[in-house]
Amino acid sequence: MIHTLIVGAGPTGLVTAMLLAADGHRVTVVDQDPSPPADGPYGVWQKWRRPGVRQFAAAHALAPAGHSVLRRELPETVSEVVRWGGHRHNMIVGALSLLPEGMAESGDARFGTVAARRPVLEAALLAVAGRTSGITLRRGVRATRLSAEDAPGVPGGHVTGVVLDHGEHITADLVVVASGRGGFTTALPAVTTTGPEGRERGTNRGFRYYTQHFRAADGHLLGPAPWPLHHHDSVSVIVVPGDNGTWSMTLVTSGADQDLRRLAHGDIWQRTAALYPGLAPWAQGEPLGGVVAVGGIHTVRRRLVHAGRPLVTGLVTVGDAWATTNPQFGLGITLGIMQATILRDTLRATDTELVLHFDDLTERHLTPLWSGLAAWETHRQAEIAADMRGEAYHSPDPAWNQHVAGRTAALRDAGVMRALAEIGFLLTDAREAMGKPGLMARFAELAAHAPRYADGPDRRALLAATREPGRLSI
Numbered sequence: 001m002i003h004t005l006i007v008g009a010g011p012t013g014l015v016t017a018m019l020l021a022a023d024g025h026r027v028t029v030v031d032q033d034p035s036p037p038a039d040g041p042y043g044v045w046q047k048w049r050r051p052g053v054r055q056f057a058a059a060h061a062l063a064p065a066g067h068s069v070l071r072r073e074l075p076e077t078v079s080e081v082v083r084w085g086g087h088r089h090n091m092i093v094g095a096l097s098l099l100p101e102g103m104a105e106s107g108d109a110r111f112g113t114v115a116a117r118r119p120v121l122e123a124a125l126l127a128v129a130g131r132t133s134g135i136t137l138r139r140g141v142r143a144t145r146l147s148a149e150d151a152p153g154v155p156g157g158h159v160t161g162v163v164l165d166h167g168e169h170i171t172a173d174l175v176v177v178a179s180g181r182g183g184f185t186t187a188l189p190a191v192t193t194t195g196p197e198g199r200e201r202g203t204n205r206g207f208r209y210y211t212q213h214f215r216a217a218d219g220h221l222l223g224p225a226p227w228p229l230h231h232h233d234s235v236s237v238i239v240v241p242g243d244n245g246t247w248s249m250t251l252v253t254s255g256a257d258q259d260l261r262r263l264a265h266g267d268i269w270q271r272t273a274a275l276y277p278g279l280a281p282w283a284q285g286e287p288l289g290g291v292v293a294v295g296g297i298h299t300v301r302r303r304l305v306h307a308g309r310p311l312v313t314g315l316v317t318v319g320d321a322w323a324t325t326n327p328q329f330g331l332g333i334t335l336g337i338m339q340a341t342i343l344r345d346t347l348r349a350t351d352t353e354l355v356l357h358f359d360d361l362t363e364r365h366l367t368p369l370w371s372g373l374a375a376w377e378t379h380r381q382a383e384i385a386a387d388m389r390g391e392a393y394h395s396p397d398p399a400w401n402q403h404v405a406g407r408t409a410a411l412r413d414a415g416v417m418r419a420l421a422e423i424g425f426l427l428t429d430a431r432e433a434m435g436k437p438g439l440m441a442r443f444a445e446l447a448a449h450a451p452r453y454a455d456g457p458d459r460r461a462l463l464a465a466t467r468e469p470g471r472l473s474i
């Protein structure tokens with residue numbers, strides 16, 4: 001059994017810690033941010049400041065695949081989220097109920113998850129990690145650099161531990177960097193100094209997210225939440241339930257869309273959200289604070305292996321420190337959870353060449369998902385840019401064209417909806433999901449008549465709504 005030092009106590013760091021501790025490893029987790037206040041969901045939402053996580057107050061959903069791993073591997077975490085007011089939620093039952101043949105089936109349980117605002121989800125994970133034997137949690141301490149010794153043929157050497165901001169040196173058999181999108185990843189020397197495969201790779205485009213959280217006056221949701229993600233002319237809309245009778249609605253624009261930056265104003269956001277017919281009721285609760293605007297979010301992947309050789313040993317990266325995805329599909333936490341299980345399994349299988357084995361499994365199981373999401377992002381950015389010019393976007397890429405057809409077709413047929421939900425929530429791959437008898441034919445038939453976008457305002461109506469005078473409410 002080894003001593004593992006984890007830099008970062010976000011969802012990935014905490015889940016990794018709990019999985020490794022369950023296998024008997026000794027784990028130390030350090031995080032630069034303070035502990036949550038002790039007064040429950042209200043306190044963590046109102047008072048917990050997490051400068052280390054820029055998107056902390058943005059809408060977050062836990063995808064069914066991530067929920068299923070937690071339920072299987074760390075069931076206490078799911079019960080703890082529910083104890084904190086987490087809402088047991090099925091991602092497709094609301095959308096199914098709008099279809100004539102949309103009766104829920106017993107197999108639909110696979111689309112279940114637990115919904116909670118991000119601070120509440122994280123506080124619950126932290127509570128369970130805090131009472132797990134074998135885990136030492138240290139908050140309010142920042143890792144500033146790695147310590148390493150020379151290792152033959154390994155450019156970054158063998159990492160032996162981490163130095164904290166007050167000078168303390170913690171040694172470890174393995175350092176796991178779970179420090180999120182930015183933070184400590186700049187301290188990884190090998191990644192940025194060796195060959196192109198090892199360099200940061202990413203799409204340098206961005207979206208901007210304008211989230212308004214709501215609470216129901218009577219503490220209950222309006223009803224089953226709708227299909228979570230809808231694409232429209234230059235805007236996408238995300239609706240997700242939260243804990244304790246809360247939910248959120250997010251309007252997503254291109255980061256380059258200066259005209260829609262006024263969505264950060266509460267009343268302009270409200271006026272614009274009301275233009276989406278099927279979703280407007282979800283923009284009508286009691287607002288919880290102002291609009292949360294987050295931008296400058298880029299998709300990046302970092303590898304510690306180049307040309308089949310490790311750039312460094314004694315160190316792995318997980319979660320957003322490994323790769324970030326565009327958040328519209330709500331998969332970041334789930335990918336982090338999946339990668340934590342890959343690390344646990346790698347440690348079970350081998351104690352040599354850990355970096356190589358872990359990289360190999362990550363490349364096989366997770367990189368194809370990351371690549372698909374990165375390609376989608378490039379297309380969607382181009383599509384929005386075309387919307388802004390008043391043109392239609394066309395691409396010969398079959399994966400993109402299937403996505404465009406699927407986004408409204410999914411809302412018209414229960415079988416197609418289930419198949420696309422299985423793919424989108426990472427429950428199975430496209431070949432298996434679409435391979436059910438007759439499904440491709442049904443999909444093609446719907447796709448032939450599917451409008452590009454669901455009902456909603458065109459660009460002109462959007463600009464009109466955002467140009468009317470508004471009061472600054474953030």
Ligand SMILES: Cc1cc2nc3c(=O)[nH]c(=O)nc-3n(C[C@H](O)[C@H](O)[C@H](O)COP(=O)(O)OP(=O)(O)OC[C@H]3O[C@@H](n4cnc5c(N)ncnc54)[C@H](O)[C@@H]3O)c2cc1C
Nearest residue numbers: 008010011012032052060061143180183319320327332333
């Ligand atoms: C707008 C937006 C919406 C999103 N919505 C969703 C969603 O609906 N569903 C979903 O699954 N994902 C979503 N994501 C992605 C999700 O937020 C990330 O994937 C997730 O936070 C990754 O978790 P992590 O633990 O890897 O990193 P983080 O959550 O970023 O945690 C990293 C931790 O490391 C700490 N840290 C950093 N540097 C140091 C250091 N030097 N020393 C000590 N500690 C350090 C930080 O304080 C932080 O606690 C969204 C992202 C954005 C931007």
